[in-house]
């Protein structure tokens with residue numbers, strides 16, 4: 001039993017402060033050794049230096065860091081009773097108007113989860129297929145123009161147009177069309193919000209509650225812009241449902257499903273919960289999918305064998321069409337799916353998951369008192385030869401046929417695990433496969449790499465793991 005240790009067991013346990021770890025400064029701990037955008041890489045470096053369980057401190061907050069796959073599974077599974085998201089995350093998200101499912105803890109999380117899950121039910125996700133195809137078609141036309149210029153372009157902002165349009169379209173039934181409309185800049189606000197969220201999570205003290213710097217004031221403007229967009233989504237969805245009450249039984253978007261969701265025990269989502277979850281979905285659905293696609297394009301560009309295999313699969317499945325014609329056709333793209341799994345093994349967008357103990361527990365031989373913070377490094381085991389042979393190689397073959405089963409899916413957990421596993425995972429996979437089918441069918445990737453050429457594409461953690469300045473050049477096939 002790993003939680004609530006008996007007194008005899010407690011006596012033989014190590015305390016977090018007794019673990020090895022980097023030497024810190026008085027009061028500040030290791031805060032000055034961390035460059036925020038490289039937080040994950042620094043923790044992974046320390047893991048190599050101090051072993052898979054070590055300690056770090058940010059100011060007065062001391063963390064147990066573990067990269068051990070069993071520890072990670074234990075913590076993620078023991079939620080919400082044993083572990084929760086950190087109180088800092090919960091407060092920071094709430095202050096930013098994103099107090100939805102991702103940030104909620106305890107009774108609030110338990111209340112919201114079934115209501116939100118009903119919005120992600122597979123029948124709804126399947127019904128969103130036409131919206132995916134519309135967004136992919138628009139992006140294809142936009143990229144035809146970019147390809148015709150025969151010059152490299154920055155990949156991420158392009159991908160985010162697609163993911164924001166889909167989240168807004170699918171999730172909220174609002175066609176904001178950032179793909180065809182250069183003026184729509186909600187994704188820029190979201191970017192800044194993400195950067196500030198990460199900064200606040202690891203700040204030594206919550207300074208913004210007393211002093212607001214220029215970037216904090218900018219954040220307030222960003223939040224206001226997003227809040228306006230969100231109340232627009234809510235107003236429009238309410239009006240549609242009032243005019244067409246059948247939508248309560250057959251919601252056409254995640255937001256309609258959230259408005260319709262009712263549970264005997266939980267009742268319905270409150271106004272604040274609804275708004276918080278709309279922002280949560282925008283944040284959770286945008287960067288994650290865009291970054292994963294960006295990493296995959298880069299990895300495929302350096303792996304011609306798998307690029308050809310994925311393209312051949314798409315050509316055969318689509319026949320004479322430019323885009324997949326049905327949900328079933330997307331579901332049949334097994335090689336594309338394996339490529340995505342492999343990209344997420346090597347570049348999981350959430351390489352660090354932070355949790356807080358809600359009661360005394362034990363992780364390995366370490367006593368974890370109630371209130372202690374634990375950071376889970378989710379990319380170390382997937383890149384370890386003991387779990388994946390030739391772990392540094394991009395080899396989607398590991399996810400095909402029988403090879404795909406067994407412990408692999410327990411070790412590579414890009415969507416998290418346990419009761420709080422990502423509810424958007426099927427939607428994300430559907431969206432990513434649609435995009436890859438469009439890209440592989442319509443374009444050749446002439447080049448993909450860091451801006452200015454030369455050198456590997458660097459990683460940046462801005463709440464999620466992004467490639468820095470990734471440029472691509474495409475050619476129409």
Ligand code: HEM
Nearest residue numbers: 102284285288289292350414415416417420421422424428
């Ligand atoms: C490639 C795409 C995505 C990846 C890799 C991803 C990954 C994750 C991860 C690692 C978590 C934390 C899980 C845990 O604590 O065990 C999470 C939670 C969550 N994700 Fe995703 N996600 C993706 C797309 C999406 C999309 C498209 C949506 C919705 C539109 C979404 C909504 C959420 C929500 C609401 C949570 C919080 C769940 C909870 O705490 O109960 N995600 N995601």
